[in-house]
Amino acid sequence: MEFFNREKEIKEILSIIEFEPNFIYFIYGPINSGKTALINEIINNRLDNDKYVVFYINLRRYFISKYDDFIALLFKEYSEDKKPLELIKGLIKDSPLIFGIPIPKNTLEILLSKNEEVNVFDYITNLLLDIKKEGKQPIIILDELQKIGDLKINGFLIYELFNYFISLTKEMHLSHVFCLSSDSLFIEKVYNEAMLNGRAKYLLVDDFDKETALKFMDFLSKRILNKTLSKEEKELIYSYVGGKPVLIIKVIDKLKYKKLDNILNSMLKEEIAKLDMFLELLDYHKPKIKIKDEVIEIKKALKIFKDRYKVPKKGIPMPVYIYLIKENILFLDPIEGTLKPQSHLVWNAIKRLL
Numbered sequence: 001m002e003f004f005n006r007e008k009e010i011k012e013i014l015s016i017i018e019f020e021p022n023f024i025y026f027i028y029g030p031i032n033s034g035k036t037a038l039i040n041e042i043i044n045n046r047l048d049n050d051k052y053v054v055f056y057i058n059l060r061r062y063f064i065s066k067y068d069d070f071i072a073l074l075f076k077e078y079s080e081d082k083k084p085l086e087l088i089k090g091l092i093k094d095s096p097l098i099f100g101i102p103i104p105k106n107t108l109e110i111l112l113s114k115n116e117e118v119n120v121f122d123y124i125t126n127l128l129l130d131i132k133k134e135g136k137q138p139i140i141i142l143d144e145l146q147k148i149g150d151l152k153i154n155g156f157l158i159y160e161l162f163n164y165f166i167s168l169t170k171e172m173h174l175s176h177v178f179c180l181s182s183d184s185l186f187i188e189k190v191y192n193e194a195m196l197n198g199r200a201k202y203l204l205v206d207d208f209d210k211e212t213a214l215k216f217m218d219f220l221s222k223r224i225l226n227k228t229l230s231k232e233e234k235e236l237i238y239s240y241v242g243g244k245p246v247l248i249i250k251v252i253d254k255l256k257y258k259k260l261d262n263i264l265n266s267m268l269k270e271e272i273a274k275l276d277m278f279l280e281l282l283d284y285h286k287p288k289i290k291i292k293d294e295v296i297e298i299k300k301a302l303k304i305f306k307d308r309y310k311v312p313k314k315g316i317p318m319p320v321y322i323y324l325i326k327e328n329i330l331f332l333d334p335i336e337g338t339l340k341p342q343s344h345l346v347w348n349a350i351k352r353l354l
């Protein structure tokens with residue numbers, strides 16, 4: 001799928017990248033809002049190949065239960081008889097993107113053994129320094145960082161990592177660091193973390209606003225259907241699925257062989273069925289959250305959204321909104337202090353059922 005828009009976000013991220021590294025950046029937003037797609041677009045099409053080396057690590061597809069699992073994902077072993085920098089030079093000829101940090105075979109075990117002076121982070125730092133000496137700016141991107149949020153080594157792995165990232169950005173100005181996550185509870189924890197105070201910044205990649213969503217529909221219908229949709233059709237699509245790119249793509253794609261009303265109604269029906277099941281199960285085995293009359297409170301909280309899309313988080317008791325976020329029904333913007341349904345589709349289901 002061809003990439004659409006996000007010019008404002010791209011401009012902001014590029015201007016951060018052009019300046020010297022000073023902060024850890026957290027890119028957050030609702031599920032499927034297009035965070036990963038945005039970062040990929042920047043790496044693949046918007047960066048000057050000669051100036052940057054990008055290490056991209058996506059934790060999504062992996063099961064990570066201990067420190068060694070994470071380290072294994074961070075690095076990529078190679079067996080050629082080359083210095084890591086030489087290997088990198090070869091890799092970045094066509095694109096600045098490198099998956100995992102290259103390390104010669106058998107080196108990792110040595111670095112991980114406790115009696116070694118240099119550790120894995122020193123190895124990375126030295127490599128980044130070498131890259132900088134070559135006149136290139138390193139960028140580290142970690143996607144789905146929340147997956148190591150609860151992992152313990154001596155303390156929590158995440159703290160060790162944050163400390164390291166602070167040294168790379170604020171102290172040494174050596175590498176840019178971007179962390180992506182759609183887990184809003186993780187972002188809230190990060191946001192309230194004292195050690196990151198003044199050392200991290202937050203960029204929201206939200207679903208498209210209405211104007212952009214309608215333009216995205218034009219963009220897609222021209223390419224997929226080879227026709228334009230009427231204003232009424234676009235408004236109707238927006239009223240069902242809002243500005244979530246992936247849902248708009250789904251609707252337009254189905255228009256190849258299905259009527260718009262049928263598409264939208266069956267998508268909503270599916271979402272209503274999911275929410276209905278959730279509510280039934282709620283009555284059946286009352287969730288163990290730290291609040292009295294939890295079922296009543298959860299339903300009361302959902303009802304607030306009947307006539308509003310976004311509410312201040314103070315309007316809903318914390319155990320209730322945490323539960324609804326974990327169930328992927330609500331999204332929390334910790335920086336703005338607001339809660340909203342994960343999508344317009346969920347919102348519509350709430351309006352119908354409660």
Ligand SMILES: Nc1ncnc2c1ncn2[C@@H]1O[C@H](COP(=O)(O)OP(=O)(O)OP(=O)(O)O)[C@@H](O)[C@H]1O
Nearest residue numbers: 001002003004031032033034035036037182245246
């Ligand atoms: N700007 C865009 N232009 C075209 N397609 C897009 C755009 N943004 C997102 N998409 C589409 O939406 C899909 C989901 O986006 P993406 O995986 O980037 O979301 P995400 O926010 O990273 O999701 P998650 O919350 O699961 O991490 C992409 O595979 C892509 O097809």
Ligand SMILES: [Mg+2]
Nearest residue numbers: 035036037143
């Ligand atoms: Mg993603």
